[in-house]
Amino acid sequence: MKRLTLIRESRRPLNIRKLLEKSYFAQEIEGKATVGVIVSLISFRGKYEMANVEAVAELTRFIKEISPATRVIVAAASHEAYQEGKSTEEAFKRLKYAIVKREGAELLALEMGEYSEVEFETTRGLRRARLSKFRADLLVSFTPPKTHPLLIISSTLDNLAFEMTHPADRQYLYGGKLWPEDPLPYFKLASKNILKVFSIVKPHVGIVDGLFAVEGRGPLQGTPVFHQLALASPDLVLVDALTSALAGVDPEKVYYLKLAREKKLGSIDYSKTIPRDRIRQYRFPYRLHPASQALLQGGTK
Secondary structure (H helix, E strand, O other): OOOOEEEEOOOOOHHHHHHHHHOOHHHHHOOOOEEEEEEOOOOOOOOOOOOOHHHHHHHHHHHHHHOOOOEEEEEEOOHHHHHOOOOHHHHHHHOOOHHHHHOOEEEEEHHHOOEEEEEEEEOOEEEEEEEEOOOOOEEEEEEOOEEEOOOEEEOHHHHHHHHHEOHHHHHHHOOOOOOOOOOOOOHHHHHHHHHHHHHHHOOOEEEEEEEEEEEOOOOOOOEEEEEEEEEEEOOHHHHHHHHHHHOOOOHHHOHHHHHHHHOOOOOOOHHHOOOHHHHHHHOOOOOOOHHHHHHHHHHOO
8 A cells, every 4th residue: 555645535435445556455355354434423413523524425335346345344432322322223224324334345333332441631641441352353433523622633543542442531541631722731531542542543544534624612512624635644643733734733833643653653754755845735724723723832841
């Protein structure tokens, strides 16, 4: 698979088809018994902050065309559904994931599966949390990009950690509080915890469906941006770094990306693959979450 692939396309699901074909994703599928797709299902009422169901169906269709015998398991743990006493299975129904099943995928509500125990760093010390045991021969994190009060820009790494952590324990993932108005006590802890999940789960591919993104008070209360991009890489750190740059934020100012590079978990140097003039052409600065402004003013050092 190409180290990093970036395409521009204004039509869905053609954007996903073009991305997969240009990224040699097909080579990654061959010989795999299972492909797991961790989709962003943070809400079940919204639209742009979640993985688009037509895009997920196209991904499933592509996998099945290449390898009909491969099991495709689309997995998530809907935060909003859990908060309202509902299940991700109900979220799948409401969001019309039946079309994904028709393409041959299985749907998995992660909160109903098995979990192992992990310790996250919080402002009140270490806290135990539950991390899904779900794994696959090829594990994909699939999400739209979103602004975020702790991470500035949320993409494939945050999506993986958020969905794999039990919904009741996600405040610990973020250092003790979900989406705080003051990020300074929490953002470094959240970054460390997200990368801890990444190191445990070891995903294989990150895909960003950036046809639409969420700006402003993301991830849940933002507004849509028609960015018309799609990105993929086997290096989730790299795909997140490019996503950040295209959203107008220097990856060097994003703490979890700098930390990932320091820990040698991935690269943030996308310029080796994507020409700078192309970056400038595709760049569209997002309005950031008001709380994250403090992080850009020296808070991430």
